[in-house]
Amino acid sequence: MTAIGSTTLVLAGTGKTGRRVVAGLEARDVPVRVGSRRADPPFDWEDESTWEPALRGVDAAYAAYYPDAAFPGAARDVGAFAEVAVRCGVRHLVLLADRGSAEAERCEQAVRDSGAEWTVVRVGFITQNFSEAFLADLVRAGTIALPAGDVAEPFTDAEDIADVAVAALTEGGHAGQVHEITGPRLLTFADAVGELSEATGREIRYFPVTREQFLSSLIGRGVSAEYATRLADLMVEVFDGRRAHVTDTVERVLGRPPRDFAEYARDTAATGVWGRPPLSPPAKPDVFGKPEHRSTVPT
Template sequence: MSRLAEHDVPVRVGSRRGEPPFDWQDETTWEPALRGIDAAYVAYYPDAAFPGAAQAVRSFADLAVASGVRHLVLLADRGSAEAERCEQAVRESGAEWTVVRVGFITQNFSEAFLAELVRGGVVALPAGDVREPFTDAEDIADVAVAALTEKGHAGRIHDITGPRLLTFADAVGEIAAATGREIRYLPVTSEQFVSSLTGRGVPAAYATQLADLMTEVFDGRRENVTDTVESVLGRPPRDFAEYVRKTAATGAWDARAGASDGG
């Protein structure tokens, strides 16, 4: 939102606390949120790769076009079949469209359950030794803003990655080195992963869908890097090490952080 404000673009935030409120699970909130809008950034919650996302995105896109929206910018997952169906829905909507494809977002390591795992010293994921081009959320935001505010992005797929491939063991190792703590990566089965999450209070349905997504995309299909950030923004993508250095300095991964914030 702040980036769009810098472009002197009026912005309406689509959230449950927005004005008017917007909820992906309540279609009655969609039309009021679309009134007077000519471009929309479509980021399905909880994820464009989750079951049901494509149908919701198709319904939203159709309503958006009927409401006068001329350009849709979709946030999609690299390599996910459901996200590909979301892309198709937007392409067939009749609006100008841009797709912003991303893989595993770097900031996931300092949010929600994954931050808890890092603080606990063991990051257990059903990802094996696959390599991932971890993508910084700041790069995603900058590319999305460019697509929304500049000409030349209609009909394009912006496949965003970080600058290098790392296994999850590599990534966790960099976090451990930056924090000076013993933190290790533990590859687990999908069943073990779901059990771990539900034991932490994560709803079983969400845990299962997340495990299914990881099983789908962490098979090597995303083991490549692109030059999209540089071609769109004229600068290299942010490296994982930069994120790790800045986040470690905040103390977010300190073992005591979970206790101090109620986690």
Template sequence: MEDQLTLVLAGTGKTGRRIVSRLRARGWPVRIGSRKGEPPFDWRDQATWAPALRGVRSVYVAYIPDAAFPGAAAAVRSFSSLAARSGVQHLVLVADRGAEEAVRCEQAVQQSGTEWTVIRTGFITQNFSEDVIAGAIRAGLVALPVGGVTEPFTDAEDIADVAVAALTEPGHTSRTYDVTGPRLMTFADAVAEIANETNREIDYMPVTTERFIATLIDQGTPAPFAAQLADLMAEVFDGRRSHLADGVQQALGREPRDFADYVRETAATGAWNPG
């Protein structure tokens, strides 16, 4: 497998670290793409791209902070072009379902000249336990600028399994997989399931975009990032993603993980215990 080196961008993030773990368990050579990696990789510093790509056969392309953020497509296009010139054979892109900038990222990869696979995802389930929402759950109140729209939350474990299959097995080139959970839920539904499993009172409160941005800024989030995040949520949580897809079944031949499985496993770790 010496010639199968895989670069996993955002290799310490929610999906990236799961992919790295799975690849290593298979004995697959892996290079972690992060600012602390060896060599380092930084989306904002193109001088780091070529060293990170040296000797690489395939890449898991995860744009930071998100493929739906402004500027993502231009960066992904430049990176994909360099990857093709560097001898990379296969790019596996993770991108948001329904976001216009993410669609442009898909096009950039598809037009790069390499083999490609696209994994479209919704709101990642693990955001409830591995992101700022976890603190809100521990505090007993989750406030987001999302009302009663439904979302088929996407489990990071499913994303990782699909990505690893695409990176290591034949039959996934020129394929786009819409990866969702098996049922539609509102954010209030999701929080209620967590409250029930943890035997706690946890409320969900829809808030205005302005209040959401102000709260993020108060918590130390830079104002431009807070505004971009709010814009993204307004874009994708308008009902366009309120439908299920069978990407997990197509890629892996199994059903996706249910939100209840995630809640049960996470609650057992104590991640949502107050304090």
């Protein structure tokens, strides 16, 4: 638990979960330092010289690794960061980790070995990936193609993740705990995309593809080959059924049920982030999940 009046560093503080953690801490009048490349002082996971200045005077830290705690090399960086944090006087580390990923498990162990008090917030597929990350453009295009087959996933809302992290940073009883967070029910990606269609009033379709097709699609959309390969490998690793169960963590920690995917879809559609319904249905995708060109001018 963060001491009254002490500063908490929130890494990836402008990202999906980080900015919500910042807002939650500020709502509790906790002094916050946002960890990002554009902050003052800046923080960059790829530049160790930025770590110590960002950690000076900090009592606790929310450690969200960029680009992902499941990517190769994450455990090495997280372990090194934890060592610097302890040396700078940080007492409590709250780590954002991926459910079912071998590399994320190594990140968890590195934090446990650091000597600081620790809490792990373990999550799966974050619901806001459909609106705040790489899937948003695909939702707008009307076609989502992923190497996830028909595996069920308990889509986890970023609001729930942030609220649990804020509780761990500001309340007692969370040190040494692994908080594995899920949504309230299992959905396949086809189920989830169907609910997006209903919420938006548009036809949005899901197509399961192979790892190779997904990789080609990402690179074709301008994603670097290195990042695309890591993302494709991660999806193949975790979407094998290992995460197809729900937990009661949100209700146990926060005293309320987790946010349901349908509520997210409805509320997000109302913001207009996915655009207005198209004038014609989306085109049939090619094998890489990219729609063929079709005019949207009505006939």
